[in-house]
Amino acid sequence: MNGCPARYDETLGYWVVDDPELAREVMLDPRTFRPDNAVLAHTPLSVKALRVLSGVGFALPPTLANNAGESHRPIRAAVARFFSPARVAAVESYARELNAVRVEAAAAALADGQEVDLVQAIAAEPPALVVLRLLGLTDVDVPALKAWSLDSLELFWGTPDADRQLELAHSAAEFYAWLRSRTAAARGTAGDDLFGAMVGLGLTDEEVCAVGYFLLIAGQETTTQLISTAFRRSLGAPGDPAETVEEVLRDASSVPTWRRITADATTLGEVDVPAGAPVLLGLSGHGGPADLAFGIGVHRCLGAGLARMETRVALECASPVLSAVRLVEEPPMIDLLSFRAPKRLRVVTRGNTTDTSRH
Numbered sequence: 415m416n417g418c419p420a421r422y423d424e425t426l427g428y429w430v431v432d433d434p435e436l437a438r439e440v441m442l443d444p445r446t447f448r449p450d451n452a453v454l455a456h457t458p459l460s461v462k463a464l465r466v467l468s469g470v471g472f473a474l475p476p477t478l479a480n481n482a483g484e485s486h487r488p489i490r491a492a493v494a495r496f497f498s499p500a501r502v503a504a505v506e507s508y509a510r511e512l513n514a515v516r517v518e519a520a521a522a523a524l525a526d527g528q529e530v531d532l533v534q535a536i537a538a539e540p541p542a543l544v545v546l547r548l549l550g551l552t553d554v555d556v557p558a559l560k561a562w563s564l565d566s567l568e569l570f571w572g573t574p575d576a577d578r579q580l581e582l583a584h585s586a587a588e589f590y591a592w593l594r595s596r597t598a599a600a601r602g603t604a605g606d607d608l609f610g611a612m613v614g615l616g617l618t619d620e621e622v623c624a625v626g627y628f629l630l631i632a633g634q635e636t637t638t639q640l641i642s643t644a645f646r647r648s649l650g651a652p653g654d655p656a657e658t659v660e661e662v663l664r665d666a667s668s669v670p671t672w673r674r675i676t677a678d679a680t681t682l683g684e685v686d687v688p689a690g691a692p693v694l695l696g697l698s699g700h701g702g703p704a705d706l707a708f709g710i711g712v713h714r715c716l717g718a719g720l721a722r723m724e725t726r727v728a729l730e731c732a733s734p735v736l737s738a739v740r741l742v743e744e745p746p747m748i749d750l751l752s753f754r755a756p757k758r759l760r761v762v763t764r765g766n767t768t769d770t771s772r773h
Contacts, residue, residue: 420682420693426751428673428694429687434702436683437695440674441710444482447674449713451692452480453570453628454673456751460576463569463583470587470594473620478628479713486712489625492611496548497716502723505544509724512540513731521735524763529742532759533642536732541637541724548720549629550607551596562589563635564748566627571750593623593630637721639668639748639755641728646745646756648729648736650764655729659722660704667698667707671752694751740764 420429420436431437440447453474459467474480477489513536520535542556565585568574574582597619600609608629612622644662652658674693681687698707708715715721729736740763745756 420685420687423694426694428692429682429685430694430696431682432696432700433683434696434700434706437697437700437702438706438710440682440693440695441672441713444674444712446677446680447693448482448677449480449674450476450482451673451675452713454480455570457573457579459569459583460579462576463579466580466583466587467590470591471620472587472590474624474627475618475620477617477621477624479632485621488615489612489617489621490712490716492615493608493625493629494716495611496550496608497720499719501548502720505548505720506723506727508547509540509544509727510731512543513728516540517731517735520732524735524739524761524766527762527766529760529762530739532645532732532735532739532761533638533756534758536735537638537641537645537728540728541634541641544724545630545633545637545717545720549633550605551609558592559630560635560638561585562592563631565589566631567635567748567750567753571752590623590627593626594619596626597622632715633717633720636668636753637717637724639753640721641725642756642759643668644725644729645732645736645759648733649739649741649759649761650737652729652733652736655726655733658729659725662725663698663704663707663722664702665699666754668755669707669752670698670754671696672709673752738763 420431423430431440476483476485478486478493481489516536520530520532523530538560539556542559546552546554562585565582566589569579569582569586596609597613600607600613600622604610608626609622612625617625640662643666644658647662648658672695674695676687676689676691676693678689679687682693697709708718739761742760742762745759748755748757
């Protein structure tokens with residue numbers, strides 16, 4: 415393989431690849447650089463946390479992002495139908511409607527002199543509502559889904575201590591129990607939603623739950639985070655929405671890294687690495703193309719077109735607000751191994767001089 419050598423980061427415990435071309439080569443070789451560790455906990459889980467998860471039969475067998483086996487192709491093909499270009503195009507008007515309503519409410523609050531968190535007010539819920547419509551899922555508690563998603567990302571990609579792990583494990587277990595209930599319902603009544611499609615493939619309950627767990631997080635929370643980063647970039651001087659989306663994907667994607675593990679001893683660039691070596695690929699912020707942020711090859715993100723559309727629409731709808739507000743604090747960040755975005759964007763109108771920093 416050609417490219418810049420990898421480096422071993424002792425703090426992270428990964429062989430880090432920041433060179434875009436080398437990262438691309440790794441992703442195009444899933445036999446050598448397997449995806450088996452894609453959704454494993456970055457911080458080893460405590461016995462207490464594992465006990466909570468085992469209480470609901472929590473398991474994430476190979477299905478999508480963590481699957482290099484023969485079952486990957488039919489599962490991916492079945493899921494891809496929900497995210498076809500035609501279906502994404504058809505749902506754009508719904509995404510625009512969701513954003514417009516929230517932007518209008520945020521603008522009214524700002525005009526009334528109130529502080530607004532653009533993440534919660536605009537960016538948070540539309541991606542969840544859109545992906546649920548695409549997947550044919552109804553009767554979903556969206557605030558609960560958002561909380562479950564953030565907690566699961568922190569549990570598996572963060573560095574929580576034992577007490578925090580236990581708290582997050584209870585949330586993940588609650589989410590998984592809900593997935594089990596939807597899977598059981600799909601077995602009882604044939605349907606064409608996500609769970610029905612996965613049951614129709616002959617997947618086990620654990621495989622169906624694993625697909626749901628991954629898609630219902632990755633299909634909306636990462637987009638909320640992408641929108642939040644795009645909003646942060648656009649405050650005060652929004653640019654062309656489509657160009658802003660591509661700029662953020664190149665420089666500061668909400669998914670800036672992803673993991674692989676070596677099947678055998680091999681080389682990264684000119685560096686020898688052993689079998690079983692965890693590899694952390696830089697997908698954004700290293701001079702590579704925007705498309706790299708969604709991955710390359712057989713595990714490329716199925717929602718790439720959807721995320722681009724939703725972020726563009728959010729920017730188009732929110733442009734008048736983004737041009738008229740200022741931050742009241744430096745935004746705290748979601749800063750996990752593979753997920754990074756503003757946690758909140760507290761703003762007031764630029765003419766509002768009220769000190770809200772202590773509120």
